Each structure stands twice: as C-alpha cells, then as structure tokens.
Amino acid sequence: MPMSRLHIDKLRQAGLRPTRQRVALAHLLFNAGDRHVCAEVLHGEAMAANVRVSLATIYNTLNQFTAAGLLREVAIEGDRSYYDTNTSDHFHFFQAENGEMMDIDAANLTITGLPELPPGKVIDRIDVIVRIKDAKQ
Amino acid sequence: MPMSRLHIDKLRQAGLRPTRQRVALAHLLFNAGDRHVCAEVLHGEAMAANVRVSLATIYNTLNQFTAAGLLREVAIEGDRSYYDTNTSDHFHFFQAENGEMMDIDAANLTITGLPELPPGKVIDRIDVIVRIKDAKQ
DNA sequence: TTACATGCAAACTGTTTGCAAATAT
DNA sequence: ATATTTGCAAACAGTTTGCATGTAA
Numbered sequence: 001m002p003m004s005r006l007h008i009d010k011l012r013q014a015g016l017r018p019t020r021q022r023v024a025l026a027h028l029l030f031n032a033g034d035r036h037v038c039a040e041v042l043h044g045e046a047m048a049a050n051v052r053v054s055l056a057t058i059y060n061t062l063n064q065f066t067a068a069g070l071l072r073e074v075a076i077e078g079d080r081s082y083y084d085t086n087t088s089d090h091f092h093f094f095q096a097e098n099g100e101m102m103d104i105d106a107a108n109l110t111i112t113g114l115p116e117l118p119p120g121k122v123i124d125r126i127d128v129i130v131r132i133k134d135a136k137q
Numbered sequence: 138m139p140m141s142r143l144h145i146d147k148l149r150q151a152g153l154r155p156t157r158q159r160v161a162l163a164h165l166l167f168n169a170g171d172r173h174v175c176a177e178v179l180h181g182e183a184m185a186a187n188v189r190v191s192l193a194t195i196y197n198t199l200n201q202f203t204a205a206g207l208l209r210e211v212a213i214e215g216d217r218s219y220y221d222t223n224t225s226d227h228f229h230f231f232q233a234e235n236g237e238m239m240d241i242d243a244a245n246l247t248i249t250g251l252p253e254l255p256p257g258k259v260i261d262r263i264d265v266i267v268r269i270k271d272a273k274q
Numbered sequence: 275t276t277a278c279a280t281g282c283a284a285a286c287t288g289t290t291t292g293c294a295a296a297t298a299t
Numbered sequence: 300a301t302a303t304t305t306g307c308a309a310a311c312a313g314t315t316t317g318c319a320t321g322t323a324a
Contacts, residue, residue, distance in 0.1 A: 017323060019279060039313080054281045059314060075214040075266065079289085079313065093254070096261070104252060113245035117230070117269055124233070124268040129212065131261040132254055154298055156304060176288080191306045196289060216288065216314085 014068035024051040025061050029071070034086040036074060036101040074101065075127055091128035104130065151205035161188040162198050166208070171223040173211060173238040211238065212264055228265035241267065 007026040008018040016022060028045050029035060037045075039058050046053045053061075062083055065071040074082040076094065082101070091104040111126065144163040145155040153159060165182050166172060174182075176195050183190045190198075199220055202208040208220040213231065219238070228241040248263065 017278070019323070021280070052281095056282075056315080057280055060279085063315095073214045075212050077210050077212040077218060081214065081313085095258075102255075108250035108252070110249050111265070112247050112249070114267065115241060115245070118239075120272050121232075121269040122272045124270040127264075127266040127268065128248070129264040130251065131264065132258040133261040135257050135259045154303065156298070158305070189306095193290080193307075194305060197304085200290095218288085 010070070014065075014070055016064060016068060021051070021053045021057050022061055022064075024049070025053065025058070026065075026070075029065075029085050034084070034103055036082050036084050038080045038082050040080065076101075076129070089125075091130065093130050093132055095132055097133065104128070147207070151202075151207055153201060153205060158188070158190045158194050159198055159201075161186070162190065162195070163202075163207075166202075166222050171221070171240050173219050173221050175217045175219050177217065213238075213266070226262075228267065230267050230269055232269055234270065241265070 004023055004027065007023050007030065010030075011018040011022055011026060025042065025046065028042065028049065028051075029037065039055065039062060042062070043053065043055050043058045046058070062071065062081075066073055066083060069087060071083040071085060072087045074084050074092065076082055078099075084101075084103075086103055089106040091106055091109060093102040093104060094100070109128070111128075117123065141160055141164065144160050144167065147167075148155040148159055148163060162179065162183065165179065165186065165188075166174065176192065176199060179199070180190065180192050180195045183195070199208065199218075203210055203220060206224060208222060209224045211219040211221050211229065213219055215236075221238075221240075223240055226243040228243055228246060230239040230241060231237070246265070248265070254260065
C-alpha cells in the first residue's frame with residue numbers, strides 16, 4: 001500500500017509516530033486535495049470510513065499536525081476551529097452563509113501599500129479572507 | 138454631560154434603548170480611540186470604572202452593538218471573540234505572542250490579482266491580517 | 275521494555291439562555 | 300402601562316486533560 005507508506009513517511013519526518021489513528025486521519029486529510037475541516041467533520045468522516053478514533057484523539061491529532069506544519073489553522077470568527085490541508089502561501093474566499101471556504105492561489109495576488117512595521121518586527125504571514133455573498137440584495 | 142448625550146443619540150439611532158449599562162459600555166468603548174476588546178476585558182474595565190454590569194449583559198451588548206453596526210467582530214483564531222470599535226474599511230496587524238492588534242488604514246492599501254468570483258457572488262468585504270513577529274529568530 | 279498515544283469521561287472555558295426583577299418609554 | 304433589558308445561575312458547545320490501557324520502537 002504505497003499511499004500509506006507516503007503518509008507514514010510524512011508523519012515520521014514531522015516527528016510523529018505513525019500510529020494507526022494518525023495514519024488513517026492523514027489518509028482522510030491529505031488524499032482528497034485541499035480541504036478545510038473542523039474536528040467534528042473529520043470525526044464524522046472517520047466514523048463513516050470505519051476508522052475507530054475518539055473525538056479527543058481527533059483534537060489532539062489536529063493540534064499535533066498543525067504544530068508539525070502539516071496543517072494550518074484558519075482564522076475565522078465563530079465557535080469552531082478550521083484547519084487547512086494546504087499549508088502553502090494562499091488566501092481564502094469565504095461564504096458566511098454556508099461556511100464554505102475556497103482557496104485563492106497567492107501567485108497572482110499582490111498587496112501593496114502596507115505601512116511600515118513596528119520597529120524590530122517582521123511579517124510572519126498575511127491572511128486574506130475575501131468574504132463573498134449573493135449578488136442580489 | 139455632552140459625552141453621554143452623544144452616546145445616547147448613537148444608541149437611539151442604532152435602534153437600541155439607551156439603558157444605563159449600554160451607555161456606560163458605549164462610553165468605555167468609544168471614548169478612547171480605536172480599540173479591540175473581548176468580553177472579559179470590557180467587563181474588567183466596567184468593574185474598574187465602578188459600572189455594575191453582569192458578564193451576560195456584556196456579551197449581549199457586544200452582540201447587539203455588532204448587529205447594529207457599532208462594532209465589528211474581528212476574525213482571529215483562538216478561544217475568545219474580539220470586537221473592533223473601528224467599523225470603517227481597514228485592516229490589521231496582529232502579534233500572536235501578546236495578542237496585540239493594531240489598525241492599518243485601508244486608504245493606501247490595494248489588493249490586485251484576485252481571481253474571478255463564483256458566478257452570482259459579490260465581495261462582502263475583505264479581511265486582511267498581517268501577522269508580525271520579532272525580527273530575531 | 276519503555277516511552278508515547280489512545281479512549282473515555284470528567285473538567286474547563288467562553289458564550290448563550292430562561293426567567294424573575296428592574297427599567298425605559 | 301407595557302415592552303424591553305438586566306442579572307443571575309444554569310445550560311451549552313467546543314475543546315482539553317487525567318489516567319488507565321494499548322501500542323510503536
């Protein structure tokens with residue numbers, strides 16, 4: 001199973017033991033293109049895939065993956081945390097109505113006119129969220 | 138007391154009854170320049186100012202002010218919600234280390250290269266968070 | 275065999291809500 | 300007088316944690 005091999009290596013390189021649960025979650029997360037998931041949804045997918053994982057482990061895993069740079073937390077107001085499987089430089093479209101999020105490739109997007117940073121500070125990263133809504137109204 | 142008069146009018150125009158608590162909170166929020174507050178902090182300030190307000194009222198008031206357009210919720214990952222007293226078009230610097238937030242005037246800032254929106258959608262607003270950190274390391 | 279990960283349930287934190295008492299109009 | 304708002308405490312949702320059990324190295 002070459003797919004699992006890939007994920008096992010990915011976890012090892014991140015300094016995480018490739019346990020059954022982590023490998024299964026990595027499979028769910030990283031085998032379906034770029035995704036934006038929250039704990040509850042990932043847990044649901046695990047159940048649907050007959051992967052026995054507790055919700056606590058889902059939370060722990062999302063945090064560990066994020067700390068290891070495998071996931072990126074997305075700053076969205078609201079009650080639950082979202083994680084992005086795309087950790088490269090990019091921005092987001094966000095529809096408040098249904099909570100849907102879509103990637104925007106950062107390649108062509110440029111921001112100009114930023115004021116000077118406070119002394120001794122550098123840019124860590126820039127988050128851009130383009131909130132969209134229905135044209136009518 | 139002309140200050141209170143201003144806030145009372147502001148609340149009335151927003152369709153909110155100028156109760157003792159709301160006027161006092163408006164005073165705290167809108168008399169000190171642009172601010173970024175969370176419920177707990179505002180409650181602390183109210184206590185310090187000898188304004189008797191329950192935490193539940195703080196939450197209700199922040200939500201009502203936001204719904205009325207007097208405040209704007211700031212999307213930041215993390216456990217608590219932040220509200221910005223500056224509701225005009227602008228962006229933010231954010232220091233993850235200490236949670237400090239600073240306004241960036243949107244006047245000179247331009248974003249180019251946005252891809253096409255999904256059909257039937259328009260831009261609601263664009264949130265930009267420039268995350269900064271210490272230069273060293 | 276030893277350190278680390280998991281599951282469960284309980285704890286925790288921020289936020290919301292139901293209802294009686296207080297207040298604005 | 301009437302509808303709205305407040306405070307309190309209880310309820311709630313998402314998330315974290317302690318500890319016994321299981322598992323990777």
